[in-house]
Amino acid sequence: MPKIVRFYETGGPEVLKIEELPLVEPGAGEVRLKVEAIGINRAEVMFRQGQYLENPVLPSRLGYEAAGVVDALGPGTTGITIGDRVSTIPSFSIGTYGVYGESAVVPAYAVVRYPGNLTPVEGTAIWMQYLTAFGALIEFGHVQKGVTVLITAASSSVGLAAIQITKSVGATAIAITRGADKKPFLLAAGADHVIVSDEQDLAESVMAITAGKGADVAFDPVAGALLGELAGAAAPGATIFEYGALSPATTTYPLFAALAKGLTVRGYTLFEIVKNPERLARGKQFICNGLESGALKPVIDRTFPLESIVAAHSYMESNRQKGKIVVVV
Amino acid sequence: MPKIVRFYETGGPEVLKIEELPLVEPGAGEVRLKVEAIGINRAEVMFRQGQYLENPVLPSRLGYEAAGVVDALGPGTTGITIGDRVSTIPSFSIGTYGVYGESAVVPAYAVVRYPGNLTPVEGTAIWMQYLTAFGALIEFGHVQKGVTVLITAASSSVGLAAIQITKSVGATAIAITRGADKKPFLLAAGADHVIVSDEQDLAESVMAITAGKGADVAFDPVAGALLGELAGAAAPGATIFEYGALSPATTTYPLFAALAKGLTVRGYTLFEIVKNPERLARGKQFICNGLESGALKPVIDRTFPLESIVAAHSYMESNRQKGKIVVVV
Numbered sequence: 001m002p003k004i005v006r007f008y009e010t011g012g013p014e015v016l017k018i019e020e021l022p023l024v025e026p027g028a029g030e031v032r033l034k035v036e037a038i039g040i041n042r043a044e045v046m047f048r049q050g051q052y053l054e055n056p057v058l059p060s061r062l063g064y065e066a067a068g069v070v071d072a073l074g075p076g077t078t079g080i081t082i083g084d085r086v087s088t089i090p091s092f093s094i095g096t097y098g099v100y101g102e103s104a105v106v107p108a109y110a111v112v113r114y115p116g117n118l119t120p121v122e123g124t125a126i127w128m129q130y131l132t133a134f135g136a137l138i139e140f141g142h143v144q145k146g147v148t149v150l151i152t153a154a155s156s157s158v159g160l161a162a163i164q165i166t167k168s169v170g171a172t173a174i175a176i177t178r179g180a181d182k183k184p185f186l187l188a189a190g191a192d193h194v195i196v197s198d199e200q201d202l203a204e205s206v207m208a209i210t211a212g213k214g215a216d217v218a219f220d221p222v223a224g225a226l227l228g229e230l231a232g233a234a235a236p237g238a239t240i241f242e243y244g245a246l247s248p249a250t251t252t253y254p255l256f257a258a259l260a261k262g263l264t265v266r267g268y269t270l271f272e273i274v275k276n277p278e279r280l281a282r283g284k285q286f287i288c289n290g291l292e293s294g295a296l297k298p299v300i301d302r303t304f305p306l307e308s309i310v311a312a313h314s315y316m317e318s319n320r321q322k323g324k325i326v327v328v329v
Numbered sequence: 330m331p332k333i334v335r336f337y338e339t340g341g342p343e344v345l346k347i348e349e350l351p352l353v354e355p356g357a358g359e360v361r362l363k364v365e366a367i368g369i370n371r372a373e374v375m376f377r378q379g380q381y382l383e384n385p386v387l388p389s390r391l392g393y394e395a396a397g398v399v400d401a402l403g404p405g406t407t408g409i410t411i412g413d414r415v416s417t418i419p420s421f422s423i424g425t426y427g428v429y430g431e432s433a434v435v436p437a438y439a440v441v442r443y444p445g446n447l448t449p450v451e452g453t454a455i456w457m458q459y460l461t462a463f464g465a466l467i468e469f470g471h472v473q474k475g476v477t478v479l480i481t482a483a484s485s486s487v488g489l490a491a492i493q494i495t496k497s498v499g500a501t502a503i504a505i506t507r508g509a510d511k512k513p514f515l516l517a518a519g520a521d522h523v524i525v526s527d528e529q530d531l532a533e534s535v536m537a538i539t540a541g542k543g544a545d546v547a548f549d550p551v552a553g554a555l556l557g558e559l560a561g562a563a564a565p566g567a568t569i570f571e572y573g574a575l576s577p578a579t580t581t582y583p584l585f586a587a588l589a590k591g592l593t594v595r596g597y598t599l600f601e602i603v604k605n606p607e608r609l610a611r612g613k614q615f616i617c618n619g620l621e622s623g624a625l626k627p628v629i630d631r632t633f634p635l636e637s638i639v640a641a642h643s644y645m646e647s648n649r650q651k652g653k654i655v656v657v658v
Binding site for chain 1: 382552556566571572573574579580581582584585586587588589590591592593594595596597598601
């Protein structure tokens with residue numbers, strides 16, 4: 001019987017339990033994967049804590065991203081063959097279809113054959129990070145050559161994906177990180193500029209880099225006090241995407257900067273892409289092209305074996321990682 | 330010598346003084362108007378108080394909107410003839426070119442021949458209100474048939490213009506007003522629905538009207554606590570335009586509603602239209618078409634003679650008006 005990760009109560013990493021459960025047959029419109037690698041996301045940490053958009057029905061599976069080999073097809077699936085090497089797009093219930101384990105049943109619409117030049121570890125580090133960044137920057141933000149993009153939480157997997165996507169279309173990426181220790185890494189990861197927010201004034205630094213114009217787009221999962229700073233660093237007509245709520249502080253709307261500069265503050269989540277077939281198709285095409293050309297390349301911070309799933313979650317919560325955390329099955 | 334309104338110190342309405350000053354000749358690119366009517370705007374109240382985007386150089390003129398007859402042309406003006414009946418678009422320094430008086434010199438680019446079916450009192454009640462609403466609703470908000478628009482401060486001249494523009498494109502206008510006393514007026518002014526915010530829950534009322542969908546666009550000069558209420562009343566993917574700061578309270582950004590619904594909060598001012606020749610041309614065309622067809626018709630609350638300019642400002646500050654306050658010269 002395959003090993004599957006479940007939790008019986010919400011809480012810290014230690015609530016995750018590895019159990020042997022009967023192999024599940026895929027239902028109509030579903031496929032089953034023999035899982036090779038699992039991408040770890042903050043969404044799963046929040047779900048495990050009972051603080052996510054979706055609440056767990058206990059005991060609950062969890063997990064959005066897996067790469068593996070298709071080993072069973074449910075009725076009514078087309079375009080997928082047993083033996084296909086695929087990875088999953090987070091577009092389903094994280095609890096019902098949780099992919100943490102040796103075997104996972106997922107909706108057929110959620111699997112994509114990933115480019116053959118990627119390993120399974122890289123294959124499971126595609127969709128959450130690149131689609132999240134694609135949706136804001138390309139689909140809604142229309143980032144292109146000549147545009148300056150501010151990227152906060154830049155060392156996260158989504159932040160690094162945003163740097164790569166920004167660079168891939170010829171735009172300028174300014175990465176923002178709290179401490180100086182990650183600056184060399186972010187420059188090596190492709191950022192044109194890195195601002196260390198614990199040491200530098202954000203607006204002043206961005207104005208210096210942009211010759212007083214400010215940034216055209218900001219991409220931020222933090223909110224709280226950072227939104228006001230981003231508004232100060234923004235160019236007239238800029239768009240600030242807020243895609244998370246990492247700050248525990250109340251977020252004040254920067255009204256006077258917004259009026260004076262005509263700023264747009266746009267709440268955004270990946271669901272706007274994955275729930276819309278046309279946007280999703282454009283995103284898949286953009287990302288597959290970038291992966292095949294090498295313009296996009298997943299940055300893997302560290303891998304853990306499945307037995308160390310608790311340690312993998314603890315490490316995610318340490319915020320020390322630079323890139324994707326992957327569990328190898 | 331023409332009578333001109335100036336102020337020597339910032340403060341209440343009583344600082345406005347009527348003086349006889351020498352007739353001014355228009356310079357290069359300028360024209361002079363024999364003023365027939367002056368539109369009173371909140372911008373002038375704020376400028377007089379020293380709380381506007383532009384600070385007065387004392388003693389200062391003031392005023393953005395006048396209708397009159399062209400009686401002198403400066404060098405290099407084209408397309409304008411002495412005797413033309415024009416009104417002014419607020420697109421210049423409110424202090425340098427202040428139009429409060431019997432004569433006003435303004436940039437030639439700022440004058441437009443208004444439709445012949447309008448009186449001077451109506452002619453001076455066009456550009457601030459209709460261009461402000463046009464820019465948000467039509468140029469940026471793409472309001473069209475099937476769209477539901479929430480309009481706050483609905484009895485103001487801009488609010489009434491927004492109701493008319495919304496209706497002129499076949500969309501649904503929901504007017505929001507604090508007290509029940511203005512409800513019959515707003516229904517007569519064309520609003521499809523009126524919500525009295527002192528008595529009704531905003532989100533509940535909008536959801537009831539829209540069968541649970543919410544409003545697609547909101548157009549709000551208040552901000553403060555109202556932004557969170559508008560977010561609660563908004564549909565997925567909605568845009569909330571903030572075009573003023575009438576509330577003295579801090580404005581909290583509705584982060585969780587913005588994430589869950591993919592909301593856009595857009596700071597907006599008329600300057601984004603009047604400083605952009607293409608947008609301004611589209612706005613002028615849209616508004617002239619509407620005025621000529623009768624789809625748009627300025628609502629005049631009350632007129633004052635020039636000698637009563639202090640009373641006109643006091644009345645503006647009373648917030649009792651329903652529509653435009655105009656001074657007849």
